[in-house]
Amino acid sequence: MxxxxxxxxxxxxxxxxxxxxxxxxxxxxxxxxxxxxxVSAYLAAAVLVLVVARVPGRALVRQLRPVLVFVVVLAxxxxxxxxxxxxxxxxxxxxxxxxxxxALTMTTPTSALVDVVVRxxxxxxxxxxxxxxxxxxxxxxxxxxxxxxxxxxxxxxxQRARGLGASPRAFAVPLIVRSLRHADRVGEALAxxxxxx
Amino acid sequence: xxxxxxxxxxxxxxxxxxxxxxRDVSVxxxxxxxxxxGANGSGKSTFARLLNGLVLPTAGTVRVDGHDTRTDGxxxxxxxxxxxxxxxAQIVMPTVREDVAFGLRRRGLAKHEVAARVGAALAAxxxxxxxxxxxxxxxxxxxxxxxxxxxxxxxxxxxxxxxPTTLLDLRxxxxxxxxVADLPMPVVLLTHHLDLLADFDRVLVFEAGRIVHxxxxxxxxxxxxxxxxxxxx
Amino acid sequence: MTPTxxxxxxxxxxxxATMAGLMAALGLVPAIAPFGGAVPITAQSMGAMLAGALLxxxxxxxxxxxxxxxxxxxxxxxxxGRGGLGAFxxxxxxxLVGFVxxxxxxxxxxxxxxxxxxxxxVLATGIVVNVVGGVALLYLLGVPxxxxxxxxxxxxxxxxxxxFVPGDLIKAVVAAVIARGVYAAYPxxxxxxxxxxxxAADA
Numbered sequence: 001m002x003x004x005x006x007x008x009x010x011x012x013x014x015x016x017x018x019x020x021x022x023x024x025x026x027x028x029x030x031x032x033x034x035x036x037x038x039v040s041a042y043l044a045a046a047v048l049v050l051v052v053a054r055v056p057g058r059a060l061v062r063q064l065r066p067v068l069v070f071v072v073v074l075a076x077x078x079x080x081x082x083x084x085x086x087x088x089x090x091x092x093x094x095x096x097x098x099x100x101x102x103a104l105t106m107t108t109p110t111s112a113l114v115d116v117v118v119r120x121x122x123x124x125x126x127x128x129x130x131x132x133x134x135x136x137x138x139x140x141x142x143x144x145x146x147x148x149x150x151x152x153x154x155x156x157x158x159q160r161a162r163g164l165g166a167s168p169r170a171f172a173v174p175l176i177v178r179s180l181r182h183a184d185r186v187g188e189a190l191a192x193x194x195x196x197x
Numbered sequence: 198x199x200x201x202x203x204x205x206x207x208x209x210x211x212x213x214x215x216x217x218x219x220r221d222v223s224v225x226x227x228x229x230x231x232x233x234x235g236a237n238g239s240g241k242s243t244f245a246r247l248l249n250g251l252v253l254p255t256a257g258t259v260r261v262d263g264h265d266t267r268t269d270g271x272x273x274x275x276x277x278x279x280x281x282x283x284x285x286a287q288i289v290m291p292t293v294r295e296d297v298a299f300g301l302r303r304r305g306l307a308k309h310e311v312a313a314r315v316g317a318a319l320a321a322x323x324x325x326x327x328x329x330x331x332x333x334x335x336x337x338x339x340x341x342x343x344x345x346x347x348x349x350x351x352x353x354x355x356x357x358x359x360x361p362t363t364l365l366d367l368r369x370x371x372x373x374x375x376x377v378a379d380l381p382m383p384v385v386l387l388t389h390h391l392d393l394l395a396d397f398d399r400v401l402v403f404e405a406g407r408i409v410h411x412x413x414x415x416x417x418x419x420x421x422x423x424x425x426x427x428x429x430x
Numbered sequence: 431m432t433p434t435x436x437x438x439x440x441x442x443x444x445x446x447a448t449m450a451g452l453m454a455a456l457g458l459v460p461a462i463a464p465f466g467g468a469v470p471i472t473a474q475s476m477g478a479m480l481a482g483a484l485l486x487x488x489x490x491x492x493x494x495x496x497x498x499x500x501x502x503x504x505x506x507x508x509x510x511g512r513g514g515l516g517a518f519x520x521x522x523x524x525x526l527v528g529f530v531x532x533x534x535x536x537x538x539x540x541x542x543x544x545x546x547x548x549x550x551x552v553l554a555t556g557i558v559v560n561v562v563g564g565v566a567l568l569y570l571l572g573v574p575x576x577x578x579x580x581x582x583x584x585x586x587x588x589x590x591x592x593x594f595v596p597g598d599l600i601k602a603v604v605a606a607v608i609a610r611g612v613y614a615a616y617p618x619x620x621x622x623x624x625x626x627x628x629x630a631a632d633a
Contacts, residue, residue: 105514
């Protein structure tokens with residue numbers, strides 16, 4: 001599960017919080033760098049990060065394929081409507097930001113990002129957000145995904161065993177009902193482990 | 198350990214959907230190993246949930262070592278560990294180590310203390326090799342051992358188990374049973390595996406929301422078998 | 431679980447997490463993906479309607495926010511196996527935000543209009559609610575965001591988005607049919623009844 005690719009590169013070793021801050025800064029900076037030179041610099045930086053991180057090309061392409069197709073369509077559209085220079089700025093910047101964000105995701109373990117979220121949410125305590133509960137919710141979500149996928153497999157098998165076709169209702173209703181019952185039991189287990197105390 | 202259940206009745210829902218599952222149940226328990234048997238829907242599951250305040254009775258009181266589950270639920274839940282039938286619902290954290298650490302972290306223990314106790318628990322239940330694996334990759338038996346480890350690591354004074362072996366194959370059921378047999382604290386065990394109760398001190402038989410038999414395992418099991426083979430009224 | 435159960439907040443947490451998991455499962459249903467596949471038609475926008483219709487505004491929108499949080503943390507949960515912060519830099523950002531807003535509005539309207547006392551879900555009202563909160567609102571947020579990210583005019587972006595409208599209308603109907611089935615099979619959904627005096631509840 002997850003898109004993280006373990007490694008020991010410089011990009012991997014930079015703390016998750018620093019990487020997130022850098023990505024935010026790049027996002028804000030992109031507004032002021034919307035020139036051919038600025039976009040070239042962004043693209044060069046993104047490629048450099050990916051090369052240093054040794055992100056496997058195949059995994060990267062898999063993540064980017066939908067965006068790449070869109071980028072090509074968009075580039076042609078802009079080249080025809082407002083000229084190649086404009087096309088390069090718009091499409092190049094979009095691509096650079098997506099590449100940088102993907103680089104962060106692929107070089108940072110999920111648990112490290114959860115820790116950053118809990119830490120960053122600390123000041124939100126004053127407005128009623130409990131950072132510990134936020135971390136717990138993320139962990140519960142991570143745990144729920146394989147369980148619900150397992151339930152989906154069971155429901156599909158039951159549907160096949162009874163010779164039912166692929167009707168979305170015959171699949172979705174039992175899956176959701178089973179999932180809600182599962183949630184009831186998880187809620188009970190959390191209460192037994194003192195979550196409400 | 199003293200468990201006092203006094204004049205307890207319990208009804209789920211209200212109006213036409215109301216369903217009474219316990220009727221005026223009173224029992225005092227001090228034994229080390231207590232078994233609870235009964236058909237599905239006999240009320241034994243609700244009875245188990247009364248013991249740690251997961252369910253508050255609609256009438257009557259439940260006290261664990263003098264703590265009323267209604268007014269002192271937090272103290273009760275710190276004393277009473279609860280192990281459920283379905284480990285998938287009980288394992289709440291993504292990885293094995295995080296799940297065992299979960300209950301301890303909530304009690305505000307120091308980091309090194311948590312790490313030491315988690316390490317010991319993982320070793321005790323043969324989970325050390327899986328410490329950083331996602332919980333969903335464990336086998337059914339390993340999941341139940343993990344659920345048990347996560348409860349026991351908080352060192353409860355009493356362990357309540359609701360059919361912990363029902364979803365397991367025979368080998369894993371025996372393994373869990375052996376772990377339970379060696380536990381130092383008192384245990385209340387709900388089960389359909391009647392052979393697990395042979396060495397127990399006391400067995401309660403539930404039927405239609407009442408305790409219909411209370412005694413040593415051999416005669417309780419005989420009563421229960423008789424009850425189950427009798428024709429439905 | 432019951433009026434006497436103290437387990438409410440824990441159950442809320444579990445419901446929110448499980449609904450986020452369901453959203454991930456819906457991402458595995460293959461998407462129809464015209465327009466370069468960057469804004470694919472997915473079963474996931476149905477998930478946002480269902481989250482609202484089944485869990486209500488607060489928990490429904492929380493489950494969608496959690497789902498997006500998990501995507502941002504790097505899980506490949508968006509349909510087609512996309513995920514990570516890259517998804518938020520792309521042209522579908524408006525639709526992603528629309529999942530949260532849509533679940534809230536669908537939940538709010540469902541609880542007020544589509545659920546009768548006793549927990550019966552009214553199909554026709556449910557469909558209208560889904561179209562308003564799950565389709566119209568989604569486009570209201572999604573189209574300008576695509577226009578912004580791709581530097582298109584609003585008109586061009588709207589025309590590009592029109593291709594998805596028929597599919598999304600069908601999904602609004604399917605989601606309502608599913609919601610009715612779940613309401614019938616799993617009692618206890620819908621707005622919480624007004625708290626009765628404790629004395630009466632405990633009598």
